Amino acid sequence: MRIGEFGEFELIRRIGTFLPGPPGDVVVGIGDDVAVLNVSGPEYLLATCDAQVENIHFIRAATTPYQLGRKIVAINVSDIAACGGRPKWALVSLALTPDTGVDFVDGLYAGMQEEIHAAGASIVGGNLSGIRGEIVIDLSLLGTVSPECLILRNGARSGDLVLVTGTLGESRAGLELILRPELEVEQEAGDRVRARHLTPGARLREGRILAATGSIHAMADVSDGVLGDLGHICRASEVQAEIWPESLPISPECLRVAEVARCDAVQWALSGGEDYELLFTADPRRVPEIRGRLEAETGTSCHVIGRITGKGEAVLVRSREGMSSDYGRGPAGWDHFRAG
Ligand SMILES: Nc1ncnc2c1ncn2[C@@H]1O[C@H](COP(=O)(O)OP(=O)(O)O)[C@@H](O)[C@H]1O
Ligand SMILES: Cc1ncc(C[n+]2csc(CCOP(=O)(O)OP(=O)(O)O)c2C)c(N)n1
Ligand SMILES: [Mg+2]
Structure with a gap:
């Protein structure tokens, strides 16, 4: 084998x-x-x-x-x-x-x-x-x-909300422009997503501030795509999660590149990878305070993108109202030996 x-x-x-x-x-x-x-x-x-x-x-x-x-x-x-x-x-x-x-x-x-x-x-x-x-x-x-x-991947609890800092999919958009140089997109959008791919920033201050709130149950960074990395949190925590595709934070620049490339920005946000944002779970009652503190101290926003639904280890992609979605049927995230 x-x-x-x-x-x-x-x-x-x-x-x-x-x-x-x-x-x-x-x-x-x-x-x-x-x-x-x-x-x-x-x-x-x-x-x-x-x-x-x-x-x-x-x-x-x-x-x-x-x-x-x-x-x-x-x-x-x-x-x-x-x-x-x-x-x-x-x-x-x-x-x-x-x-x-x-x-x-x-x-x-x-x-x-x-x-x-x-x-x-x-x-x-x-x-x-x-x-x-x-x-x-x-x-x-x-x-x-x-x-x-210290915050690990294994502390997610049933009922937690799933949050992510910043935006998702831009790095994948930047890669698309690199792989397909013939694509024509407004310079500002192109520069922004290429920079996100070539020189990602780490959310170092954000990680420390989130950890210091004492309210974060599990955390990981998004390198393989939010679908793959939430899968790692779920397996480590022995819980199941759902991601709400309509809630994913996708920038106008990423949407624009996806439009020009005739690709799906939601798919990029779910499984493009290399976002280097922080993905974390917390009790819903603490979420307003966590978001407020992070934004006040760093200017970085974070968004609720799903929730931990119970025991298990799978990640489902479905709307907040429980409607099923075709997203998530493909590969969960980057896998070095299955890629390409
Ligand atoms: N060749 C290896 N030998 C032992 N442990 C490994 C090896 N490759 C990866 N790991 C471990 O597996 C876990 C997942 O790895 P990886 O997906 O690369 O994590 P990350 O996305 O944080 O870089 C990590 O704890 C890492 O230390
Ligand atoms: C030429 C090229 N093709 C594809 C990619 C996309 N890509 C390569 S590795 C990877 C996943 C992240 O890297 P990995 O080594 O798995 O980091 P880790 O999860 O271990 O932190 C992605 C999305 C790229 N950056 N460049
Ligand atoms: Mg690694």
Whole structure:
């Protein structure tokens, strides 16, 4: 059997079965946005890693090395944000071909340095390797969180509302414009969605503020698409959820690109991925206060997009009134071994 038939998440489950149970100082091992480690201090240590692989995550001609540097940092910071943590130290592993220009590495580090500095962290080491084909940039990020602020994927409760920060689908819209350069769209809309794809921002302050409310039951960042990532929360929490397609926050720019591309913006919002927004659940009675606080302190809005309906692990897409929908019948979200 090949891993393409398995899928990414079944493979992670299988890898887990070959590993002994986590030792006692591992608070959270495989399965969340980050590993959470008890290092006998007042704060937990957080650890995560994510890569950018040529022609899987980026096309060399469509991004500058500076943009790529910013993106590799932001996507890792996003995982720490999703737990309510603070990023601290990064290690960067590069696998490059010998013909790579030195200016590529210069630009990459300028971008990484800018983004890591903005996140309050630093690059403290890494590794270099040659590679024969497409290049790989892999970043490991360590951070900290106080135990009372740690939010995991596994705390969603029946009756919770599901919320998401910002807007969904723009990154996928930006990718569409990159893959189909012949599409003509107003410059402002094009620039906005391309920037969202090439240099996503992590919701770091938002994650900490949400965690500090004490009212968030579960949280994850949206890398695979809200449908896929809510699925991860549901499996971890052993609950079932519904997403209301009419409630998804989709910007006018994203709608416009979808119109020009003759694509469905709702589908992009559900399963396009790489939004790097925060997806979380909370008791409905606390939602007005959470939204108010987030908006007042960061200017970031968040929207209710569904609810946790009971025990189970599935995510259904249906209208708030309970009407069924064809959305959600396709692939739930990005899967590295099933994509393409
Ligand atoms: N090769 C691997 N070996 C062990 N654990 C893995 C591996 N790949 C992923 N994981 C773990 O599986 C979980 C899900 O991974 P992933 O979907 O990449 O998370 P994220 O979207 O937060 O980056 C994480 O806890 C991650 O540490
Ligand atoms: C050329 C190209 N094709 C497709 C995509 C879309 N894409 C690639 S990986 C991915 C999912 C997110 O990346 P992943 O490595 O799964 O991050 P993680 O979930 O581990 O944080 C998406 C939506 C892209 N960014 N570039
Ligand atoms: Mg990952």
